[in-house]
Amino acid sequence: VAERLLLLGPQVSETRDGVRIKVMGNIEFPEEAEACKARGADGVGLYRTEFLYLGTNEERTEDDHYQAYRKVIETIGDAPVVIRTLDLGADKVPGSMRQMFSTGDNPELGLRSIRVSLHDQTLFKTQLRAVLRAAVDGDVRIMFPLVSSLIELRQAKMILRDVKEDLEEQGIPFARNTPVGIMVEVPAVALLAEDFAREVDFFSIGTNDLIQYTLAADRSDPVVSKYYNSADPSIIRIVRMVVAAASSRGISVTVCGQMSSDPKFIPLLVGLGLRHLSVTPQAIPEIKEIIRHLTIPQAEEIASRAQQLELARDVETFLRGELNKIC
Ligand code: PEP
Ligand code: MG
Secondary structure (H helix, E strand, O other), rough: OHHHHHHHHHOOEEOOOOOOOEEEEOOOOOOOOHHHHOOOOOEEEEHHHHHHHOOOOOOOOOOHHHHHHHHHHHHHHHOEEEEEEEEEOOOOOOOOHHHOOOOOOHHHHHHHHHHHHHOOHHHHHHHHHHHHHHHHOOOOEEOOOOOOOHHHHHHHHHHHHHHHHHHHOOOOOOHHHHHHEEEOOOHHHHOOHHHHHHOEEEEOOOHHHHHHHHOOOOOOOOHHHHHHHOHHHEEEHHHHHHHHHHHOOOOOOEOHHHHHHHHHHHHHHHHOOOEEEEHHHHHHHHHHHHHOOOOOHHHHHHHHHOOOOHHHHHHHHHHHHHHHHHH
C-alpha cells in the first residue's frame, strides 16, 4: 500500500469535484525537502528552523542559516517555502542557551518562540538577514510562531524592516517583498483573528499548540494526555473562526499542526473551508489520496454534522466512520 501511495504522490491533490487542495510538507532539517519533493508536495508549508540549534552546542552564524535555507529552496524549486523563525524554548532548548530559559517552572507558558526572538534581537536579526538573502532565489515566506498580541507582531515586523534597511545600506542583495504571516496557536489570536488578518499576508494554524492552550493540557505531559484532544468541539469551533476571519480579509490559511496529518480530520478540515494543508512528509500521499476521494459538498456535510456533536469522543467516532465510507 505504501508503495502504491508513493507512486500516487506526484498526482495533483484535487477533490473529486475539481477543487485544488494544496498539500505541503513540514520539515525540521533541509535534507527533508527531498522527501517532500519525492512525495509530490506543493512546497514546504512549515520549516522548523530551530532544529538548526538543537543537538549542538555551537553558535550558528548567518551563513549557517543561509546555507540551510538555500538547500531547501534549491530542492523545492518554484513552490513556496514557509520559513518559520526560531521556535525555541519549552521542549526545544539548545544546551548553549539553557541560562536564558532557566527561570520559571512552566516553560510552555514562559519565554519561548517569538518571545525569545524579541528578547534576543541579535539572534533574531541574524536569522532574518539569512532568510531575506536566501529568498532572492525562491518563493519564500516568513512566519512568526506563537504570536500572542498585535504589539508583538508589530515589533517583529519592525525588526524585519530594520534588517531590510541594514541590507539595503550594505548593498547586499535580498528579497524586498517577502510575504509575512503568523502561526495561529494562541487562543487570543484566534479570538482576534480579524484584527491580525489586517496586518499579515497569511495564517497557519498550529493545532499542536492551539489545542494545548485551548484545553489547558501540556502537549508533552502524558499524565494529562486524555485532556489533550484534537477532536474536542472547541477545536472545531476555533479553527472555523480563524478560517472565517482569513476569508473575510482575503488572506490564505493553512493548517500545519499534527491534525492535518491525521486522515480522519481531512474531510472535516476541507469542509471547514481549508484549501491548504501542511503535513509530515510521510503522510503526503495518503492525505492526497483522501482528498481525491472527496467532494466539497460531502466534506461540508461532514463538517456541519461534526459541529453538532457535543463530545470529543462522539466527534472522533463520527469522523472515523466517515473516513471509512470515503476510502
Ligand atoms: C503547532 O504548534 O501546531 C506547530 C505546527 O508547531 P510546533 O509543533 O513546532 O510547535
Ligand atoms: Mg507550535
